[in-house]
Amino acid sequence: MRAAADGLRLGGAVALGVVTALGELVFLVLALPFLGDPNVRAAARRLARLEARRLRLDVTALDVTAPAGPPHAGPSEGGRAMGYLAARLPVGVLGGLVITLLVYGVTIAAQAAFAWSRGEPFDGMLPSPPLLAYLSVAGFVALFLVLSGLAGVHALERALAARMLGPDPTEALRRRIAELAESRAGIVTAVDSERRRIERDLHDGLQQRLVALSMLIGRSLRGRPELLQQAHEEAQRALTELREVAWRVYPSGLDSLGLGEALAGVAERSVVPVTVDCRLERRPPTAVETAAYFVVCEAVTNAAKHSGATLVTVEVGREGGAVVVRVRDDGAGGAREAGGGLSGLARRVAALDGRFEVASPPGGPTTITAVLPCA
Numbered sequence: 001m002r003a004a005a006d007g008l009r010l011g012g013a014v015a016l017g018v019v020t021a022l023g024e025l026v027f028l029v030l031a032l033p034f035l036g037d038p039n040v041r042a043a044a045r046r047l048a049r050l051e052a053r054r055l056r057l058d059v060t061a062l063d064v065t066a067p068a069g070p071p072h073a074g075p076s077e078g079g080r081a082m083g084y085l086a087a088r089l090p091v092g093v094l095g096g097l098v099i100t101l102l103v104y105g106v107t108i109a110a111q112a113a114f115a116w117s118r119g120e121p122f123d124g125m126l127p128s129p130p131l132l133a134y135l136s137v138a139g140f141v142a143l144f145l146v147l148s149g150l151a152g153v154h155a156l157e158r159a160l161a162a163r164m165l166g167p168d169p170t171e172a173l174r175r176r177i178a179e180l181a182e183s184r185a186g187i188v189t190a191v192d193s194e195r196r197r198i199e200r201d202l203h204d205g206l207q208q209r210l211v212a213l214s215m216l217i218g219r220s221l222r223g224r225p226e227l228l229q230q231a232h233e234e235a236q237r238a239l240t241e242l243r244e245v246a247w248r249v250y251p252s253g254l255d256s257l258g259l260g261e262a263l264a265g266v267a268e269r270s271v272v273p274v275t276v277d278c279r280l281e282r283r284p285p286t287a288v289e290t291a292a293y294f295v296v297c298e299a300v301t302n303a304a305k306h307s308g309a310t311l312v313t314v315e316v317g318r319e320g321g322a323v324v325v326r327v328r329d330d331g332a333g334g335a336r337e338a339g340g341g342l343s344g345l346a347r348r349v350a351a352l353d354g355r356f357e358v359a360s361p362p363g364g365p366t367t368i369t370a371v372l373p374c375a
Contacts, residue, residue: 011102014095014150016054017157020047021092024085035082048081048165051088055158084164091157098149105142182350209238259289263296263314270312272304272329278316284323288372291348292316292325295356295370298345299327307331307366318374322354325370333364345370 024047031040112135115122125131167175213234254262260278267274283289296314303309309331316325337346337358349356349370360366 010150010154011099013054014153014157015099017051017088017153018092018096018099020051020054021089021095024092025089028082028086028089031082041079041082044081044085048084048161051084051157052161052165055154055161057158057161080164084161087164088157088160091153091160095150095153095157098146098153102146102150105139105146109139209234213238254289254293255286258283259292259316262293263316266293266297266300267314270300270304272300272309272312274300274312274314276314276316278314280316280318280323284372284374287352288323288374291352291354291372292323292370294348295325295345295368296327298342299329299368302335302342303327303329303331303366307333307335307364309364309366319371321374323372323374325368325372327368329364329366331364331366333360333362333366335360335366335368342368 027043027047031037031044034040112122116127213231217231257265259280260276263276263278267276284292296316300312300314303312307329309329312327312329314325314327316323318324335342335358337343337356342358346356349372353373355369355371357369358366359369
């Protein structure tokens with residue numbers, strides 16, 4: 001059933017391509033004297049975008065809107081679209097021939113079946129078992145060839161659009177190098193920022209507690225043993241803070257327990273109620289696990305400190321070839337990706353070629369999404 005639906009959709013796409021090819025032929029003939037007109041070039045780009053949508057290609061990935069540069073440096077603005085419209089005319093003709101063969105074959109088969117069902121000869125022939133067997137085999141072979149032709153025409157159209165409208169390979173390589181350089185610089189900045197944060201935690205928190213503990217022990221040694229209980233409590237708080245700092249540096253339980261158990265530990269330590277739904281059939285790469293863990297930690301920390309949330313929901317699962325992390329809270333909203341902790345997470349995710357999004361309208365709720373490729 002699904003194969004039949006796909007076949008009808010494919011045939012419809014090719015048939016529509018034949019119709020649009022005729023329309024584009026008329027457009028090219030009428031536009032020939034006005035190739036330098038910006039309106040004509042804009043119309044060519046619009047037609048190219050429509051063809052890309054018909055072929056279910058990502059329009060944003062195709063170069064059908066941006067100027068290609070000055071005339072002496074390459075094709076003028078809209079020139080690639082005009083060239084594509086001209087190049088796809090033979091493909092449209094080929095699709096028309098395949099559609100014509102399909103319609104002709106179905107018509108002949110229907111006429112023969114109708115005539116023989118009434119006991120009348122068709123083209124001077126009466127049905128017989130050998131003739132029916134021969135025609136059935138020949139018909140199935142012909143149908144297979146025609147359907148293969150439809151698939152071939154559709155694939156040729158997609159390849160032609162991607163080749164003629166796609167970005168220049170050299171320019172795409174330059175962009176990719178720039179992205180990698182930017183993500184590398186971003187992750188270095190994120191690491192430095194995290195180091196400064198750990199230093200502040202050690203200096204302003206743990207170090208002060210240890211100084212206070214040392215003073216309490218010194219006073220107790222001078223004849224005030226009742227301060228030992230206070231010193232013991234201070235030591236416990238210092239150990240708790242030290243453990244928190246160590247987990248922010250790297251969660252040791254992540255290696256042995258896995259992401260699900262590590263996130264359960266985050267939920268237990270949080271001052272805001274956190275529900276965790278981690279559905280991973282197999283463990284992702286270590287770098288992906290670590291990034292997912294820190295995304296959840298930072299999002300939960302922000303919700304507890306800044307949003308006034310009463311509930312945080314964490315969802316982790318696979319979608320295609322990526323691990324998707326979504327953290328939602330019912331707080332006041334207003335979080336921005338450019339904020340300190342979130343910007344560091346964005347750089348960490350970008351270093352893995354991932355995608356990081358923050359949706360936090362005023363009044364809430366806030367949803368933080370990280371898509372981490374596993375390839």
